[in-house]
Structure formats: structure tokens, C-alpha cells
Amino acid sequence: MRAVLMAGGSGTRLRPLTCDLPKPMVPILNRPIAEHIVNLLKHHGITEIIVTLHYLPDLLRDYFQDGSDFGVQMIYAVEEDKPLGTAGCVKNISELLDETFIVISGDSVTDFDLQAAIAFHHQRQAKATLVLTHVPNPLEFGVVITDETGRIRRFLEKPSTSEIFSDTVNTGIYILEPEVLDYLPGDCETDFSKDLFPLLLEKDEPMYGYVADGYWCDVGHLDAYREAQYAALSQQVKLQIDYTCRSPGIWVGEDTWIDPSARLEAPVLIGNNCRIGSRVYVEAGTIVGDNVIVGSDADLKRPIIWNGSVIGEEAHLRACVLARGVRVARRAHVLEGSIVGPLCTIGEEAKISPNIRIWPSKDVEPGATLNSNLIWGYTAHRNLFGQRGVAGIANVDIIPEFAVKLGAAYGSTLKPGSQVTVSRDQRSISWMVSRSLIAGLMSVGINVQNLEATAIPVSRSVVPILGVAGGIHVRFDPERSNYILIEFLDDKGINISKVMEKKIEGAFFKEDFRRASITEIGNVVEVNHALDIYSRVFSQNLNVQVLQHSGGKVVIDYAYAVSGAVLPQLLAKFGCDAVVLNASLTQNAPTQADRETLLNQLGHVVEALRATFGVQVSANGELLVLVDETGSPIRGETLTALVVELMLNAYPRSAVVVPVQTSSAIEDIARRHDAQVIRTKANPTALMEACYNNSNVVLGGSGDMGFIFPQLHPGFDAMFCIAKLIELLTMQERTLGEIRASCPRITHKTYTVRCPWGMKGSLMRHLVETHANDDLELIDGVKIFNNQHDSWVLVLPDASEPQIHICANGRDRAWVDETLREYRLQVQEFVIQQQGIEESRQVV
Numbered sequence: 001m002r003a004v005l006m007a008g009g010s011g012t013r014l015r016p017l018t019c020d021l022p023k024p025m026v027p028i029l030n031r032p033i034a035e036h037i038v039n040l041l042k043h044h045g046i047t048e049i050i051v052t053l054h055y056l057p058d059l060l061r062d063y064f065q066d067g068s069d070f071g072v073q074m075i076y077a078v079e080e081d082k083p084l085g086t087a088g089c090v091k092n093i094s095e096l097l098d099e100t101f102i103v104i105s106g107d108s109v110t111d112f113d114l115q116a117a118i119a120f121h122h123q124r125q126a127k128a129t130l131v132l133t134h135v136p137n138p139l140e141f142g143v144v145i146t147d148e149t150g151r152i153r154r155f156l157e158k159p160s161t162s163e164i165f166s167d168t169v170n171t172g173i174y175i176l177e178p179e180v181l182d183y184l185p186g187d188c189e190t191d192f193s194k195d196l197f198p199l200l201l202e203k204d205e206p207m208y209g210y211v212a213d214g215y216w217c218d219v220g221h222l223d224a225y226r227e228a229q230y231a232a233l234s235q236q237v238k239l240q241i242d243y244t245c246r247s248p249g250i251w252v253g254e255d256t257w258i259d260p261s262a263r264l265e266a267p268v269l270i271g272n273n274c275r276i277g278s279r280v281y282v283e284a285g286t287i288v289g290d291n292v293i294v295g296s297d298a299d300l301k302r303p304i305i306w307n308g309s310v311i312g313e314e315a316h317l318r319a320c321v322l323a324r325g326v327r328v329a330r331r332a333h334v335l336e337g338s339i340v341g342p343l344c345t346i347g348e349e350a351k352i353s354p355n356i357r358i359w360p361s362k363d364v365e366p367g368a369t370l371n372s373n374l375i376w377g378y379t380a381h382r383n384l385f386g387q388r389g390v391a392g393i394a395n396v397d398i399i400p401e402f403a404v405k406l407g408a409a410y411g412s413t414l415k416p417g418s419q420v421t422v423s424r425d426q427r428s429i430s431w432m433v434s435r436s437l438i439a440g441l442m443s444v445g446i447n448v449q450n451l452e453a454t455a456i457p458v459s460r461s462v463v464p465i466l467g468v469a470g471g472i473h474v475r476f477d478p479e480r481s482n483y484i485l486i487e488f489l490d491d492k493g494i495n496i497s498k499v500m501e502k503k504i505e506g507a508f509f510k511e512d513f514r515r516a517s518i519t520e521i522g523n524v525v526e527v528n529h530a531l532d533i534y535s536r537v538f539s540q541n542l543n544v545q546v547l548q549h550s551g552g553k554v555v556i557d558y559a560y561a562v563s564g565a566v567l568p569q570l571l572a573k574f575g576c577d578a579v580v581l582n583a584s585l586t587q588n589a590p591t592q593a594d595r596e597t598l599l600n601q602l603g604h605v606v607e608a609l610r611a612t613f614g615v616q617v618s619a620n621g622e623l624l625v626l627v628d629e630t631g632s633p634i635r636g637e638t639l640t641a642l643v644v645e646l647m648l649n650a651y652p653r654s655a656v657v658v659p660v661q662t663s664s665a666i667e668d669i670a671r672r673h674d675a676q677v678i679r680t681k682a683n684p685t686a687l688m689e690a691c692y693n694n695s696n697v698v699l700g701g702s703g704d705m706g707f708i709f710p711q712l713h714p715g716f717d718a719m720f721c722i723a724k725l726i727e728l729l730t731m732q733e734r735t736l737g738e739i740r741a742s743c744p745r746i747t748h749k750t751y752t753v754r755c756p757w758g759m760k761g762s763l764m765r766h767l768v769e770t771h772a773n774d775d776l777e778l779i780d781g782v783k784i785f786n787n788q789h790d791s792w793v794l795v796l797p798d799a800s801e802p803q804i805h806i807c808a809n810g811r812d813r814a815w816v817d818e819t820l821r822e823y824r825l826q827v828q829e830f831v832i833q834q835q836g837i838e839e840s841r842q843v844v
Contacts, residue, residue, distance in 0.1 A: 001118070002097065003046045004090055007034055007106035008054030008079060013221040016341035016359040016375075017323050022056045024106030025063065026219065027306060029232050029241055030271045030289050033219060034060060034106040038070050039240050041104070044114040047072045050096055051106075052089040054079040060106075085189040086172075087196045094181045103174040103192075109228040110216040111238040112173065117210045121175040124150065126208040128180055128200055131173035133216045144168050146209040155197065168209070171216050180205070214238075222339055226321065229304050230285055233267045243269060253290060271307065285319075295330065303334070312348070320352070329366065348758075366758065369509040372401075384508055385501040387799040388684045389487035391477050394429045398484040400436040407440020407472075409508035410488060413500065414469050416445040416520060421471035421489075421527070423451035423459040425620045426562045427589060430474045433484060437472055438524060445516035448524045455563045455621030458534040460493035460715035465533050470496065478619035481591045494692060494714045495685040531566060538570055538720060541712050543727050547574035550730040552612030555579040555627075556722065557602045559595055560587035563621035567719045576726060579609065603631035612729065613736050617718045622706040624718035626725075628736035637663040639703030641743040642736065643721070646728045647699045648673035657690045657700035657708070659683075660780045661750075661807045664790040668744035681780040682796060688714045746790070747816040748809045753827045755804040759834050760797040763804065766830060767795055786810070786819070793819050795827065 007024040014023055024034035041049060049072050053060060057078045067074030077093045084092055090103060100121070102114065112131060121129040130152065132144055144155040145168070155170065170193060183199050184190050200207045215237035217228040232239045243251040249266025252258070255273045262280040270276065271290035278296040285302035288294070292305055295313035303317035305326075311317065312330035320338040328334060329348040337355040340346065344358050347366035352358070358374045365383075384390050390406065392398040414420070422438055424430040431453075438448050449466060451459055456473050463471045470490050477483035488496045488504070496504075507513060516522070556578055558564030564583035571578050582598060590598065599616050606614035606627050614627035626634040626642070634642060644656050644666055655676040658666050662679070670677045678694060680686040684705060691700035691710040700708035706716030709724065729735070755763060767782045775785040781796030791810035798805060804827055808820040 001046055001099065002048045002050060002101045003041050004093070004097070004101060004103045005034065005037060005041075005049050005051045005106050006086060006089065006103065007051050007060055008057075008083065008089060009107050010055035014219070014225060016339060016357055017222075017225070017321065019360050020056070020342060022053075022060055023219070025059055026107070026225065027289065028109055028219075028228055029239060029269060029287065030307070031240075031242065032060075032063065033109060034064075035070070036109060036239050037104060037106055038064070038067070038072055038074075040111065040114065041102075042071050046102065046114070049074045050093055051076045052079065052093070053077065054083050054089075083189060084187075085191045085195075087184055087190040087192045088188060091181050091184045091186060091190065094178065097178045097181070100175065100177055103172075103176060105172040105218075107220070108172060108216060108218045109232065109237060109239070110171070110173075110214065112171075112212040112214045112216060114173075117173070117212060118175055120150070120210045121208070124208045125206060126175070127177050127205045128197070128207045129175040130197070130207070130209045131171050131175070132168050132209045132211045133171050134211070135169050144170055144209050146211075150208045150210065152197075152201065152207045152209050155193075155201075168211060171212070172218070222321070222337075226304065226319070229287055230302075233269055233285060233287060235267075241269070243271065249284075259296075277313070289324075306342075323360070371509060371511055372405075384505045388495060389485050391480075391483050391485045391800075394476075394482055394484045395432075398433055398486070400432060403433045403436035403486075404440040404443075405511075406486065406504075406508060407437035408444050408513045409440075409504050410437075410472070411441040411444035411446035411522075412507045412512065412514045413503045414446060416514070416516065417447065417522075418469040419447045419449055419466070421449045421451055421459060421463055421466065421468050423454050423456070423471065423473045423530075425475040426453040427476060429484060430476070433486070434472075434474045437474070437486070442522035442524070443516060444514045444522075445520045446522045448522060449527045450524055451527050451530045453562050454530060455561075455566045455719065456487070456619075457621045457713065457715055457717035457719055458530055458566060460489060460717075461534045461537055461713040462527075462530045463489055463493040464491065464713075465537075466527070467491075473620075475620040476589045478623060481589055492692060492714060494688040497685065531569070534566075535570055535573070537712060538723070539573070541709065541720070542574075542723055543731070544574060546727050546730050547576060547723065550576065550612075550726050552726060552730065553577045553579065553609060554722070554726060555581065555602060555606050555609060555611045555614040557581040557598055557614070557616040558583045559590050559598055559616055559618055560584055561589075561617060561620055563617050563719055566621065567617070567722065570719065571723065574723070576723075579605070579611065581605065599625060599627070599633055603627050603633065607631035613725070615718075615722050615725075617722075619706065619716075619718075621719050622716040624706075624721060626736060628740065630737060632737075634736060634740060636703045637665065637746075637748050638740060638743070640701075641665045641669060642739050643703075643707055643725075644699060645669050645739055645743060646725065646732070648675045649732060650728055651698045654698045655694060655696045657687055657694070657697055658702055659687060659705065660777075660783065661794055661796060661805070662702050663746050663748040664792070664809050665744040665746040665748075667790065668746070679779055683780075683799060684716070686780075746809065746811060747813045748807065749816055749820055750805055750807045751820055751824050752798075753804045753806065753824060753831075755797070755802055755827065755831055756835075757802050759831060760804070762834065763827065763830055764795070764797065781805075786815070791815065793823055795823060 009023040025032045064074050117131050146152050219225050219228050231237050243253045246252050251269045253272030258276040259278040261278045262276050264282045265284040268282050268286050270288040274292045276294045280294050280298045283301040286300045287304045289307035291308045294311045297314045298311050299316045302319040304321045306324045308325045309322050310327045314331045315328045316333045319336040320334045322340045323342040325343045326340050328346045331349045332346045334352040335354045338352045339357045341360035343361045345363045347364050349367050350364045351369045353371045362374050422434050424434040459473050473487045477485040490496050602614045616625045652673040657678045659682040660679050667677050680690045687700050691697050691708045692714045697710050707721045712720050771784050777783040783792050783794040785792045794807040796805045806823050808816045810816045
């Protein structure tokens with residue numbers, strides 16, 4: 001007698017365990033479900049097995065080969081083009097079935113007496129016998145009614161609650177005569193329960209149901225998978241266990257070492273070649289796969305751990321499932337019902353909340369708390385906020401569900417009934433995200449003043465004037481074209497403080513949201529006069545007469561950003577001769593490469609028109625790159641020095657604010673004009689706060705971050721910068737080329753080195769300790785001076801990436817190059833040394 005083992009299922013309801021594994025290969029007691037079925041067939045004398053395959057067929061075929069290692073003979077039939085259904089795949093191999101045969105699913109766990117069912121089939125001279133069983137909840141299965149002889153009189157596939165007429169269900173195990181396949185059409189999708197069996201009932205063919213004794217579980221979803229594992233471990237179902245029983249209820253594989261201080265409670269199964277550390281507690285119901293390492297003091301309470309996983313010291317696992325190759329770091333918690341897909345990493349002290357699903361190859365950062373499924377993207381961050389705001393891949397990390405939750409978290413930190421502004425760039429993805437944020441805000445009783453699509457400088461300037469509690473702006477990330485950036489503003493228009501960020505993160509990760517009653521749901525009002533407010537403040541801070549008589553020509557490339565709808569209206573008021581390029585709002589956001597191409601074109605236009613200068617605006621109105629009268633671009637440190645020189649020449653004895661890594665050319669320029677330089681941490685919020693809190697400041701920022709004009713508003717504003725440049729160049733009667741030529745000659749270079757997150761702090765400490773007698777500055781990172789304050793090297797950890805930036809600055813180019821090389825090697829050697837120490841600890 002032959003068996004047909006149906007093993008084509010993809011197990012969509014078992015995601016994320018079956019993303020790279022067919023459901024019959026999912027392990028029960030560390031062996032694939034299909035292997036337990038093969039053992040059952042062999043136990044009942046059925047050794048010729050035809051396997052039908054569709055999803056990832058090579059994995060099962062490579063595992064079983066010809067079946068000889070398992071005491072059976074196996075051949076395979078692969079559905080190459082399309083799935084044929086439960087009956088169609090059997091019809092497809094009908095030429096191999098010339099006598100009574102049994103069909104059995106490769107994704108159910110059972111110990112039924114198959115020979116008794118076959119004997120029943122022959123006794124009744126049946127054409128088809130369905131093996132049945134009683135279940136407490138038949139909603140998920142085909143319900144069957146038989147008469148006193150066992151003949152099937154009625155059945156219904158997966159009934160609704162009102163349609164249940166029996167607790168006797170179809171197990172998917174069938175004993176069939178080959179002629180029943182003649183009722184099926186060839187090469188098309190058909191199903192036993194939906195197509196063949198109703199037809200046999202209609203034709204009055206002898207079709208019987210055999211109610212089997214024993215255990216049966218259809219491993220169709222994650223709860224059933226866990227149930228089958230625990231049933232097998234407690235021997236409610238009689239499965240073959242391939243490990244040595246060291247004591248009643250405790251099975252341990254070969255070459256496995258268990259520290260004498262570890263405590264195991266029966267029943268427990270631990271696979272081959274495992275290492276269980278000191279003082280580990282393994283509670284009854286725990287299943288550990290082959291080649292698993294469990295660190296000391298780990299607490300395992302009924303987890304199911306697949307092969308090749310590594311569990312760190314003091315980790316806590318609670319009735320969860322860890323798939324192949326998962327790494328759980330020290331003191332991490334994975335709680336009840338959670339499923340961690342293959343090759344994931346759970347960082348140190350991270351917490352996976354109950355019933356969370358993590359798809360394969362994802363990383364959860366150290367210290368992160370995961371309260372929602374991690375499906376798209378690659379990383380669950382311990383912090384929501386990066387260098388500036390919340391950023392993530394558009395429609396992958398930043399999706400509507402995420403934005404609603406984020407809006408509710410922010411709103412929950414404000415008083416009920418508070419007002420906030422919401423604005424965005426013109427992209428459709430930003431429209432979607434802003435709408436979701438608004439829904440979240442309204443749900444916690446926050447009222448929204450919706451500015452719609454506008455440049456972020458406009459948003460910042462109107463926040464204090466409207467008297468709102470804060471604001472949100474959504475746009476494409478200036479540095480990563482496929483990322484969305486969500487920035488939160490305080491009541492002054494400055495990016496919110498770190499303290500406020502932590503409050504929002506706490507509400508987000510704990511899902512500690514205030515829910516408003518129906519009468520307290522927030523409302524939305526559209527603000528149509530935001531540009532008028534900005535225009536008024538804009539004009540008040542410029543010398544309008546100078547602008548009107550500037551006589552110069554400026555070429556402005558808006559790079560398809562929303563600022564192209566704002567700035568032309570403003571400049572037109574002053575009669576400025578501006579040539580506009582790429583102002584369309586229907587084009588997609590340009591990539592960095594696209595912007596370079598547009599910048600090159602801008603240079604040619606400036607040169608051809610003999611314009612005063614050109615400028616490319618980006619980052620939704622925050623950043624700019626200048627092009628001088630010869631068509632040459634001015635950016636970075638050169639742009640910073642040029643704008644500082646223009647402003648201090650106009651406002652001597654004032655102050656400028658720059659980030660810590662900016663070239664010392666700024667100090668040289670400040671000395672010329674008897675001015676002060678204030679250096680801050682290398683983040684936008686620090687710059688904004690310093691500009692706001694120091695009354696003598698006329699300029700803040702840098703060429704890489706944008707420029708702040710505190711008298712206007714406390715944020716970066718490329719649009720105002722353009723108008724101010726026109727004014728100052730006219731008043732000082734200089735060209736950009738002349739100003740650039742007058743700037744100090746300082747060599748300033750930067751190199752970036754990769755450095756794991758966990759090593760940044762120890763690297764900074766190492767640098768401070770090894771340079772204890774040197775002249776150090778610790779505003780942000782570690783800045784080490786070399787005799788004179790205009791020669792220094794700065795080692796600065798990146799706030800958003802596992803990187804270290806090394807900046808060297810000085811008048812001697814050779815010294816800068818040598819210092820950069822020296823510190824680059826120091827950092828790389830330190831990282832390698834620390835990685836070696838960490839690997840040694842893991843081995844021990």
C-alpha cells in the first residue's frame with residue numbers, strides 16, 4: 001500500500017516561522033512534522049511514500065532524499081507552475097496509484113492507528129474513508145455526520161457558529177480507491193472537501209467516516225503549534241523522541257553539557273551539542289533545539305527554541321518561540337506568545353512584549369521595547385528619536401499605523417484641549433503620514449491647526465505667533481531620499497528638548513495613551529494665513545529699500561520642493577530679479593545624485609546669464625548651496641565661512657553660533673570683527689536653543705546644517721538667507737568670489753569609521769583617559785587641541801548610525817593629514833581590540 005504525503009503548504013498562518021520553511025518542515029521535538037508522519041506510516045507498515053511538493057520543495061527533498069535513512073522509499077511530485085489543491089495534486093500522480101492508497105497531510109501531528117482505519121475501509125468496501133476525530137471547537141475544520149454504520153450522510157467545510165451540527169471533524173487523512181480520482185478533472189485546482197467529497201455524496205458512492213482514537217492536531221496556526229509541542233513533550237501524543245532519557249521526563253541529546261548548578265524541571269527536552277550555563281533555570285515544558293547555547297543565570301519558562309540559537313546571560317524567555325539561529329542578548333526579555341523569526345537578534349536588555357511577531361533577519365536594538373509586530377524594515381530601535389525627529393523608511397517603517405500611534409503618544413504628553421500645528425511638504429507620502437498623525441492627536445483630545453503643505457521655516461515662524469503648544473512637520477529626510485522625517489516643535493518653534501522626546505518615547509513604547517471621550521475628541525482647523533504671517537516677519541527683518549534697488553540677478557533652483565511655491569511670492573514683493581529653475585511641485589523628490597546634476601546645470605545658467613549668484617534650495621526650505629558668479633559651487637565649510645563673514649561685516653561685535661566640528665576659520669573671521677563665537681553640540685536643537693538664548697547672536701548654523709537668523713525665528717531658513725545675501729552683497733558691494741577669496745586658509749578634513757553602538761562610550765572614555773594632560777574640549781565628543789587652538793582633532797560619535805566621525809583642523813595641511821590618519825588607526829584598533837575581548841567572553 002502506498003501513501004501520498006501532502007507537503008506543499010506554505011504555512012501562511014504560521015508566519016514568521018515559515019517565511020523560509022515549508023510548514024511540514026517546522027520542528028516538533030526538534031524534528032520536522034513530516035518526519036513524525038513518515039515514522040507513523042512506517043510504524044503501520046506503509047513504506048512507499050509519494051510526496052507532493054509546491055512551496056520551497058528543495059528543503060524537504062534535500063532532508064529526506066530517497067527516504068532510505070528513514071526506512072522508507074520516497075518519490076517526489078512537484079507542482080511546478082501552480083498549486084493544484086489537495087485533490088488536484090493527487091490527481092496529478094494518479095498513474096502511480098493503482099490500488100488502495102492513503103492520503104495524509106504533512107503538517108498535522110497524530111498517533112492514530114492507521115491500520116485500524118484501513119481495515120475499516122476494506123470491511124465497508126468503501127470507495128473513500130475519511131478519518132475523523134472529535135474536537136471541542138469544530139469551527140476551523142470540516143464537520144461530518146455519519147449514520148450508525150459509519151456511512152457519511154452530511155458534511156460542511158469550516159462552518160460558521162450557527163451551522164455547527166457535530167463535533168466530529170475531518171482530519172485530512174483519507175483512504176481512497178484509485179477510481180474516485182476519475183471524478184476529478186486533470187491539471188486544475190481541486191479540493192477533496194469542496195469538490196470531490198460532495199460529488200461522491202451526490203453520486204451515492206460508498207463514503208465512510210472512521211472515528212479514530214488517539215491524538216490529532218492540525219498545526220495550522222501558532223497556538224496550535226505550541227499546543228502540539230507541549231502535547232508531544234508530555235507524551236499526550238506518542239511520537240518518537242531521538243534523545244536519551246536521563247531521568248523521567250528529561251531528554252538530553254549527545255555531546256550536550258549542562259552545568260551542575262543548572263536546574264531542570266521535567267518534562268524538558270534539550271537537543272544535541274548544547275551548552276547550558278551555570279544557574280540556568282529550565283521550567284517544565286521547555287524544548288531546546290540542537291546546537292543551542294544558553295548563558296549563565298538565564299531563566300527559561302516553557303520556550304520553544306529552534307536549532308542554532310544563542311541565549312545570553314540572565315535572559316528571560318516566557319512561553320515564546322525562537323526560530324533557527326536567533327540571538328537573544330544578555331538580560332533581554334521575550335515574553336509569552338511572542339514569535340521570533342529565523343536569524344533575528346534581540347539586543348541586550350531589550351524587551352519583546354507578549355504576542356509579538358518578529359519576521360526573519362530583524363534586529364531589535366539594545367534596550368528597545370517592542371510593542372508591535374516587526375514585519376517591514378530591519379531594525380526595532382530602542383529610541384524613536386534620532387539626531388532630529390523621528391525618521392524611517394517611507395511606507396515601510398513610517399506607515400499610517402505607526403503615525404497614528406506616534407500622534408497619540410505626542411498628544412498624551414500635552415494638556416487635553418491643547419492646540420498644535422501640523423504641516424508637511426507636498427509629497428503624497430507626507431500627506432498620508434500627516435493625516436495619520438492628526439488622527440492620533442485628535443484621539444487624545446488635541447486640537448489641530450493644519451498648515452497643510454508649506455516650507456518648514458514657515459511652520460517654525462508661525463508657531464509662537466499662533467500661540468500653540470507645539471507643532472509637527474513631516475517631510476522627506478534631507479539626507480536620505482527614501483526616508484520620512486517627522487520633526488516636533490515646541491511653543492517657540494524650536495525642535496523639542498531631549499526631555500520631551502523621552503516623554504513621547506515613554507508613551508509610545510508603553511502605549512500609555514490618554515483616550516478622549518466622544519465629546520472631547522480634538523478638532524481640525526485649516527490655517528490659510530500662515531504664509532502671510534511669515535511674509536510679514538520676513539519683510540520686517542530685511543532692508544527693503546536695498547533689496548528693491550539691488551540691481552542684481554539671482555538664479556534659484558528649487559529642486560522641485562515646496563519652497564518653490566513660497567519664495568517667489570516673497571521675492572516678487574521686493575522687485576528682485578530672480579530666475580527660477582525646477583519649481584514644479586509635481587516632480588518626485590530628487591536624489592542626491594539628481595541634485596548634483598541640477599547643481600551643475602545651475603552653474604551653467606549663472607555663468608551664461610552673468611548672474612550675481614545662484615542658489616539651490618533643499619530640505620524643504622532649510623538648506624542651500626551657493627553658486628558664485630563664475631558658476632562654481634560654494635558649500636560646506638567654505639559656505640559657513642562666507643556667510644559668517646558677510647553677517648559679521650554687517651553686524652560687528654555680535655556673536656555667531658556654530659556646531660563643535662566647524663572649521664576654526666570662524667574664529668579667525670570673528671577676530672576681524674571683534675565678534676564672539678559660541679560652539680554647541682552637533683545637533684540642530686542645540687544650535688536653535690543657543691541662538692534663542694543668547695541675545696547678541698546674529699547667525700547660527702553651518703553650511704551642512706543650514707543657517708539660523710534668530711531675529712526672524714529660531715529655525716534654519718534658506719529662503720530668508722537668500723534675501724539676506726542679496727541685501728548684504730548689495731550693501732557691501734562685493735561678489736561671492738571676492739568674499740570667498742578673503743576667507744582664512746584653514747585645512748579641515750573629516751573621516752568616518754564604523755563603531756558598534758556599545759563601544760562608543762568606552763571609546764570616548766579611552767580617549768579622555770589617554771589624553772588626560774592634553775588640552776581637551778568636551779562639548780560634544782572629544783576635541784584634542786595641539787598647542788594652538790586653531791589646530792585640533794575631534795572624535796565625534798554619530799547620533800544616528802554606528803559610526804565615529806574624526807575631524808582634523810589646522811593651518812598645516814601635512815599635520816592635518818597625519819593626525820587624521822593617526823586617529824583613524826587608533827579608533828579602528830580600539831574597535832578590533834574590544835571585539836576580540838567580547839568574542840573571548842562569549843567563548844568562555
